Amino acid sequence: MVGSDLKEELIAYLKSISFNGKIAVISDSNVAGLYMGDFRRALTDAGLTVVTMEFPAGEESKTLKTYEIIIKFLLMNKMGRNDIVIALGGGVTGDLTGFAAATYMRGIRYIMIPTTLLSMVDSSVGGKTAVDMPEGKNLVGTFYQPIAVFEDISYLNTLDEKIFMQGMAEVIKTGILKGKDLLNLISDYLDERKSDTLEDIIFECVLTKGEYVSEDEFDKGKRKMLNLGHTIGHAVESCSRYTLSHGEAVAIGLNQITMISEGIEKMPHEEGNLIRNILSKTGLGLDIPDNISQDMLIDAISYDKKCDHDKIDIIVIRSIGDCSVKRVAIDDLKAYVR
Numbered sequence: 001m002v003g004s005d006l007k008e009e010l011i012a013y014l015k016s017i018s019f020n021g022k023i024a025v026i027s028d029s030n031v032a033g034l035y036m037g038d039f040r041r042a043l044t045d046a047g048l049t050v051v052t053m054e055f056p057a058g059e060e061s062k063t064l065k066t067y068e069i070i071i072k073f074l075l076m077n078k079m080g081r082n083d084i085v086i087a088l089g090g091g092v093t094g095d096l097t098g099f100a101a102a103t104y105m106r107g108i109r110y111i112m113i114p115t116t117l118l119s120m121v122d123s124s125v126g127g128k129t130a131v132d133m134p135e136g137k138n139l140v141g142t143f144y145q146p147i148a149v150f151e152d153i154s155y156l157n158t159l160d161e162k163i164f165m166q167g168m169a170e171v172i173k174t175g176i177l178k179g180k181d182l183l184n185l186i187s188d189y190l191d192e193r194k195s196d197t198l199e200d201i202i203f204e205c206v207l208t209k210g211e212y213v214s215e216d217e218f219d220k221g222k223r224k225m226l227n228l229g230h231t232i233g234h235a236v237e238s239c240s241r242y243t244l245s246h247g248e249a250v251a252i253g254l255n256q257i258t259m260i261s262e263g264i265e266k267m268p269h270e271e272g273n274l275i276r277n278i279l280s281k282t283g284l285g286l287d288i289p290d291n292i293s294q295d296m297l298i299d300a301i302s303y304d305k306k307c308d309h310d311k312i313d314i315i316v317i318r319s320i321g322d323c324s325v326k327r328v329a330i331d332d333l334k335a336y337v338r
């Protein structure tokens with residue numbers, strides 16, 4: 001469900017599934033500070049039993065250690081298989097809570113309440129859960145679907161502008177996959193910042209991601225299209241030693257794949273210019289940072305899971321709304337990445 005101030009809808013949903021158990025709400029320290037009090041009150045006023053916990057905000061918390069703390073919290077509160085866990089927060093909270101829910105007593109129901117733009121359009125949909133390891137991001141996890149997702153755009157009012165725009169990179173990616181109507185709507189929103197338009201965009205992005213995921217839940221085929229801009233994006237993110245966020249790296253990756261698509265797919269330049277123009281409205285950097293050399297980047301790309309010897313599958317844009325998987329020689333990418 002996408003809308004504004006959805007607590008009543010959440011309570012109505014819980015009644016509709018005849019839920020009468022206990023709810024554990026997991027959140028990070030920033031979101032808990034802003035919203036946990038009201039959230040808890042709304043549920044307890046409706047007669048529900050609620051326990052809450054928070055962990056320190058930030059990607060550094062997406063670890064096995066925090067996972068264990070969540071599991072111990074659920075045990076301490078005697079959460080059972082009929083109870084429900086709620087993730088109230090951004091992608092870090094969702095990924096961690098989803099992984100805890102997937103594995104606690106071999107699986108307990110969970111609900112996502114995403115509070116960042118990125119988590120609304122991307123991480124709360126599709127059931128990918130994970131924690132990071134010192135060796136890399138998202139290396140331990142499961143596919144485990146939430147029973148419901150409530151996307152309350154009023155949470156975005158307190159989100160830092162830069163973090164909001166990092167999520168916008170994923171929104172623009174979805175626009176390129178879906179077609180010009182959505183991309184033009186995103187462009188209008190970035191000019192006018194009307195909340196009704198944002199709600200429509202988020203709804204469209206969720207539907208689009210839902211279409212890819214429902215055809216390919218376990219990421220073996222069509223879902224790979226959602227990696228548009230991510231091969232170079234992930235490489236930039238890891239070469240920056242994660243000083244660049246995922247969204248910042250995706251914006252750079254989308255700019256690069258636009259150039260590559262104009263080169264090897266003959267995507268029309270007017271379309272390339274449209275994409276660049278919309279990306280530039282986010283204020284995110286679009287160039288590969290100077291301290292990342294071409295060699296570093298090509299090396300990082302060759303470690304990608306989609307790499308097969310000296311070739312890699314990338315998602316290219318034939319035209320806006322028409323993307324496809326293409327196997328290219330990593331050497332051929334050198335002409336484009338700087």
Ligand SMILES: NC(=O)c1ccc[n+]([C@@H]2O[C@H](COP(=O)([O-])OP(=O)(O)OC[C@H]3O[C@@H](n4cnc5c(N)ncnc54)[C@H](O)[C@@H]3O)[C@@H](O)[C@H]2O)c1
Pocket residue numbers: 028029030031034057058059062089090091092093095115116118119122123124125126127128129137138155156157158159160163246
């Ligand atoms: N599971 C998936 O399919 C998937 C997809 C994309 C990204 N991810 C993961 O998502 C994570 C990134 O998500 P993110 O960008 O939401 O990060 P995040 O959860 O760390 O949130 C970013 C920051 O915003 C704060 N915040 C969240 N909501 C707020 C609000 N409403 N008001 C004020 N502050 C708020 C958080 O406390 C945090 O400091 C990464 O770990 C990434 O790997 C997962």
